Amino acid sequence: MVFHAARRRHVLDAEHEGLVFGRLDLRSGQVLHVGRLGVRGERAEPLVIDWRAPAAAAFYQATAAEPRDVVRRRMISSSGERVTRIEDDLLDPAAAPEDMRVVGDGALLASLARATGRGMRDIVATIQREQDEAIRSPASGVTIVSGGPGTGKTAVALHRAAYLLYSDRARFAGGGVLVVGPSGVFVNYISSVLPSLGEETATLHSLGSLVEGLNATRSEPAAVATVKGSLRMRRVLERAVRDAVPDGPTELRLLYRGELLRLDAARLDRIRDRALPRGARRNEVRRAGIDGLFDALWRQARDLRVGGLPSQPDFEDDLAERPEFRDFLRAWWPRLHPRHVLGWLARPDRLRRYAEGILSRAEIRLLSESYRRLAEDGPSIPDVALLDELDELMGRPPRPARRRRDPFQVAGGVREVTTTFDRRRAARDAAGRPEDYREYAHVVVDESQDVSPMQWRMLGRRGRLASWTVVGDPAQTAWTGDAEELSRARDKALGNRRRHEFTLSTNYRNSAEIFAVAAEVIRERYPDLALPTAVRSTGVPPVALTVPAAELPATVTEATRRLLSEVDGTVGVITPVPRRDEVTDWLAALAGPRLQVVNALQAKGMEYDGVLLVAPAEIRADSSAGVRTLYVALSRATQRLTTVDLTEGSDTGPA
Numbered sequence: 001m002v003f004h005a006a007r008r009r010h011v012l013d014a015e016h017e018g019l020v021f022g023r024l025d026l027r028s029g030q031v032l033h034v035g036r037l038g039v040r041g042e043r044a045e046p047l048v049i050d051w052r053a054p055a056a057a058a059f060y061q062a063t064a065a066e067p068r069d070v071v072r073r074r075m076i077s078s079s080g081e082r083v084t085r086i087e088d089d090l091l092d093p094a095a096a097p098e099d100m101r102v103v104g105d106g107a108l109l110a111s112l113a114r115a116t117g118r119g120m121r122d123i124v125a126t127i128q129r130e131q132d133e134a135i136r137s138p139a140s141g142v143t144i145v146s147g148g149p150g151t152g153k154t155a156v157a158l159h160r161a162a163y164l165l166y167s168d169r170a171r172f173a174g175g176g177v178l179v180v181g182p183s184g185v186f187v188n189y190i191s192s193v194l195p196s197l198g199e200e201t202a203t204l205h206s207l208g209s210l211v212e213g214l215n216a217t218r219s220e221p222a223a224v225a226t227v228k229g230s231l232r233m234r235r236v237l238e239r240a241v242r243d244a245v246p247d248g249p250t251e252l253r254l255l256y257r258g259e260l261l262r263l264d265a266a267r268l269d270r271i272r273d274r275a276l277p278r279g280a281r282r283n284e285v286r287r288a289g290i291d292g293l294f295d296a297l298w299r300q301a302r303d304l305r306v307g308g309l310p311s312q313p314d315f316e317d318d319l320a321e322r323p324e325f326r327d328f329l330r331a332w333w334p335r336l337h338p339r340h341v342l343g344w345l346a347r348p349d350r351l352r353r354y355a356e357g358i359l360s361r362a363e364i365r366l367l368s369e370s371y372r373r374l375a376e377d378g379p380s381i382p383d384v385a386l387l388d389e390l391d392e393l394m395g396r397p398p399r400p401a402r403r404r405r406d407p408f409q410v411a412g413g414v415r416e417v418t419t420t421f422d423r424r425r426a427a428r429d430a431a432g433r434p435e436d437y438r439e440y441a442h443v444v445v446d447e448s449q450d451v452s453p454m455q456w457r458m459l460g461r462r463g464r465l466a467s468w469t470v471v472g473d474p475a476q477t478a479w480t481g482d483a484e485e486l487s488r489a490r491d492k493a494l495g496n497r498r499r500h501e502f503t504l505s506t507n508y509r510n511s512a513e514i515f516a517v518a519a520e521v522i523r524e525r526y527p528d529l530a531l532p533t534a535v536r537s538t539g540v541p542p543v544a545l546t547v548p549a550a551e552l553p554a555t556v557t558e559a560t561r562r563l564l565s566e567v568d569g570t571v572g573v574i575t576p577v578p579r580r581d582e583v584t585d586w587l588a589a590l591a592g593p594r595l596q597v598v599n600a601l602q603a604k605g606m607e608y609d610g611v612l613l614v615a616p617a618e619i620r621a622d623s624s625a626g627v628r629t630l631y632v633a634l635s636r637a638t639q640r641l642t643t644v645d646l647t648e649g650s651d652t653g654p655a
Contacts, residue, residue: 130504134156158197258306
């Protein structure tokens with residue numbers, strides 16, 4: 001009881017700011033207050049209804065055309081314990097009492113005009129009807145939410161996770177909710193949303209941190225990412241895991257009772273191949289390889305008529321005790337980590353052998369160049385899916401069972417007095433989720449249009465038992481590979497679960513002036529693409545600057561300084577991928593919590609009050625997906641947009 005009371009107090013303290021944000025006046029005369037969590041009075045009467053409860057659905061779904069018994073819907077803004085603003089919608093004027101007042105001119109647009117902070121904020125007080133329908137879609141199956149920039153896809157995904165945890169806590173908190181974003185920058189940006197909604201049990205990962213012990217942040221050029229993301233890489237990796245260890249022994253020589261026992265390279269290869277039939281996992285069948293050595297050496301000793309030859313089990317025991325034999329085993333069939341095998345691809349001769357007949361010569365050259373500095377730079381984001389695939393292909397050596405310590409045992413053989421609750425909780429904690437947990441009850445995938453086929457395989461392993469929420473925008477995709485292969489990989493990961501599809505059509509982020517620039521860019525290449533409608537105008541047009549290469553650093557610095565003075569919130573400087581570090585150095589003197597420098601790929605899903613876009617022509621020309629990437633970068637700003645491009649003929653490469 002004390003534990004639950006303390007937990008409840010913690011939740012109430014956390015939700016004190018803006019606890020109540022809505023009021024519904026119903027035709028029956030009943031008044032309902034809607035807030036971040038449910039609160040009851042001393043007699044258990046409802047004081048505040050949790051926004052996720054069925055009774056609160058009308059706050060988001062009622063309209064003038066379909067009021068759902070709501071006469072007036074009131075949005076309440078507060079600071080601390082003081083109400084700062086009230087916005088009313090009169091949905092059923094005919095049922096309104098004569099003395100009912102209606103005030104304000106729209107809470108949504110007022111909210112959109114506010115400055116953003118360093119992290120994403122929740123939209124619980126301003127969820128719109130089309131968003132609410134996706135949030136409250138059935139818990140089972142796959143919920144697919146699509147929409148253009150600024151339509152609130154990410155917010156919908158996160159609020160849906162909070163809704164599922166509320167509606168079926170035993171299922172979703174017990175099994176776990178996994179939220180996956182495209183980058184570490186994005187995950188940091190959204191990390192405060194679920195805690196602000198009273199939910200702290202979800203697990204957040206980027207595509208670069210899904211594998212235990214890794215947090216890859218390095219992007220790859222589009223052409224390289226396409227090769228590494230293709231399902232053909234699985235066949236390349238299958239060949240690698242069956243190959244001999246680089247620089248491993250090519251011969252086994254043992255002197256046994258005066259006779260030389262010898263296994264040459266060809267014989268060792270045959271033993272390894274027999275121990276590794278198709279589908280076998282290398283780390284799990286190591287014992288079969290050792291047994292193959294024992295059998296070959298035993299037959300050779302018998303054929304040589306070794307004097308005093310013992311039985312085969314005793315013969316094997318004799319060899320197993322010899323240090324030189326144990327050293328050979330460690331070098332010939334070591335316990336391999338996926339990083340070891342990925343490192344083999346850094347050897348051009350091995351990469352050519354593994355990829356021959358699977359990848360083209362040009363693709364092999366791209367991979368060879370990419371892996372040249374693998375040891376120094378570490379794995380890239382696309383490499384993480386390959387490491388996960390290698391882990392699946394190789395398996396893990398069996399670990400000896402560890403004896404569990406009694407958590408209630410104290411010194412001298414004395415045991416603490418415990419309750420049933422204590423013991424059940426200790427048992428649950430002892431059986432806690434491992435770092436490489438793969439039995440989630442629900443998986444949320446944001447920016448799904450950029451997930452490669454190999455990454456879908458990685459996600460599928462963690463969502464075999466899960467329902468899914470998948471959000472994205474096909475118009476923003478950076479994938480340049482085989483579209484059919486991508487569709488097959490995605491469908492395999494999601495399985496045959498029932499699909500629930502929703503489309504968001506209103507852009508709440510960008511001003512109409514800013515989105516018009518982004519829309520013009522994407523429609524040059526894709527004129528028939530359905531784009532969202534921006535509902536807000538600021539009257540401030542974007543600024544487009546063009547300068548010679550020599551003036552770029554000074555112009556970027558001055559334009560950034562100007563944006564920081566024009567907006568109260570955050571400023572994002574978006575660069576071509578190769579230029580990020582260079583531009584960060586230019587802006588070192590302006591560094592602070594309101595300024596963030598990201599490359600065009602890291603900008604996915606992000607939102608800033610002001611955006612400075614550096615060298616947009618370079619982003620456009622980067623790959624066949626360059627126009628889509630530029631479209632994304634141009635649609636990150638809520639208030640101000642400035643672009644700084646190079647004059648024609650200037651040196652377009654990074655300094």
